[in-house]
Amino acid sequence: RIAPPGDSKLVRGETFAVDFALKGPEPLALVHDAPVTITAGEDWIPLRQSLDIAPGSALDFSKLVPWHAPAGAHGRVVAENGGFAFEKLPGVRQRFYGANLCFSANYVSAEEARTLATRFRRIGYNTVRLHHHDNLLVEGSPDKTAVNAERFAQLDALMAAFIDNGIYVTTDLFVSRSIPWRSIGENRDGTIPMNEFKVLCAVHPGAMANWKAFAREFLDHVNPHTGRRYADEPALAWISLINEGNLGNYVTAQRGLPKYAEAWQRWLTAKRAAGSGFSEIPETIPENIYDGSEHAAAYLQFLNETETAMVAEMTAFLRDDLKCRALLTNANGWVNPICGQVARQSDGYDYVDEHYYIDHPQFLEKSWSLPSRCPNENPFMNAAMGMRPNAFVRLAGKPFTISEYNYSGPGRYRGVGGIATGAIAALQDWSVLWRFAYSHSRENMFRPAHIGYFNISDDPLMLASERASLCLFLRGDARPLDSTLTVVIPRTAATDAQPGRMPFIAPDWTDVAWKTRVQTAIDQAPAESTWRLDAATAYSPDGAAQARRLVDAQPFGGGAIRVDATRGTFVIDTPRTVGAFAENGRMKAGCLEVDILDAPATVWVSALDDHPCASSARLLLTHLTDVQNTNIRYAEHARRTLLEWGGLPHLVQRGRAEIALTL
16 A cells, blocks of 8 residues: 555645665566557457347257246246246256346336247346335325326336236345335434335334235236236235345444434343343444454344344245235345354245355445456466355255356456356256346446446347256256255254354355355254255365365366366366357367367357257357457456446457367
């Protein structure tokens, strides 16, 4: 770190000099980095974007993946044996894959709704997540609970179009409604910050009442196109109570909310009165709830019990008062202490949901404004090998979903996101993936737009990479791994304050998830587990060595996957999808041989019929390098710091690869 001498502070526009010396164990070469602007030329070729898919073309996946219409024809989606099935097809495991729609992308005309639903079916999606829809839906309501009739009519038409096209729906009952303080009984002007409302629902009766009022308005509404209440709609299969509402995410907000201080003090008083100790625990909210102290452990226990009680009240309201039969979940990001698994084990959770991102932007000056930064590094050159540590959040016996994931733009490696995520989700036998996001705006779904952080509709590279996920995960080209490793968590992890013993769920050996299915269980592992590790062992200094010894003999990816973390390469070899990612060099996957000659690339082949690639009559060959905007500008050659987005047309990176197929 550098700063001016003394107590003076850096001021924008002022200049000062710093003298320094660099020494190293070997001679150093000084390279002057400089900002980079990408423009059309020999290395970057303009690419015309097509938003719609020609029916019957190689990119029309509507009949390639499992599909039926209307959604709900086989009854409700039900949780069964750690996965999902349909009521009328018991015992038949179902998977789902789709994308998020955010903000105004949920509110389109009836004609646009039909166009969008048809497009989703041709992409191969069989599910969609309606997200960040709630603030627009209550536009004009003083307390932000009464719905806007015009908006709801648009949402009704969109729901009907998706149902007609066999696309199942999930949504959240709170995402980002801008709620006035006075509407929950607080004598304050202004609106409640989004993340503060999330945590207030657990301790503030007015906030809980507001949440229930919106849920009633939403789920009691009858869609005129279907004649059914949303609460009775079988195509509305899953509901998250509060998006990313893990109470451990927002302790800074809790310290500024009197209701949290009161709830924490009541909890301590009750524990002391019951003879449970806690006499030495300070009544202040700790600064760091993950530092392993007795104070932190007690507050984590308080949060866990508070969250469990909140979910119980919410689920009772939905199931008993509103008679809603959709499957329910909560706490889907980000902070996951091990004690949180005990809350997820409760009856309020029909399934477990999580979020993860590769190259999610970090904002250097102001949230959601440039400049932003991301690592922009080969995702396979690390211990997790392209997979975030979410796999361990799965609970034995409960379906597992990812309602937000992405290899975010403008990262140069996002083209591998589809094949990597599709592979790990198939190997782990997860149940649903929702890419974040298809679009954040209505306009960008019907006209070309430059790439951004997340939107598939703006990014030909992301959309192309989806085809690998659809083949590997939804069609099932990659088989689930045969063995299972279960980490057994004692129920006392949530009911007894245990200083120094509150690690996060993900251990530091997440790479074993490429060799065996992984999960956690409360108190005892299911009988079908191949291996069991108690939490004390799993999270001990020797835990990584023990876990790797258990799975050492297992073939990587069940024999279908190879990863070389030194070179940063990835190979997938299944009967109907073969492919590879590499910075450069020769790779072999089944009947495919590819020599990547310059630009890093993801190359794969998928059969478009029921035969293996080697005997298929119709094959899809995909070669993905990178796509950027015209005049996009970075602060350095490594393209980690984004300064300006640029605009259209998209530019595809020139890349050469020699490909041989043996058929």
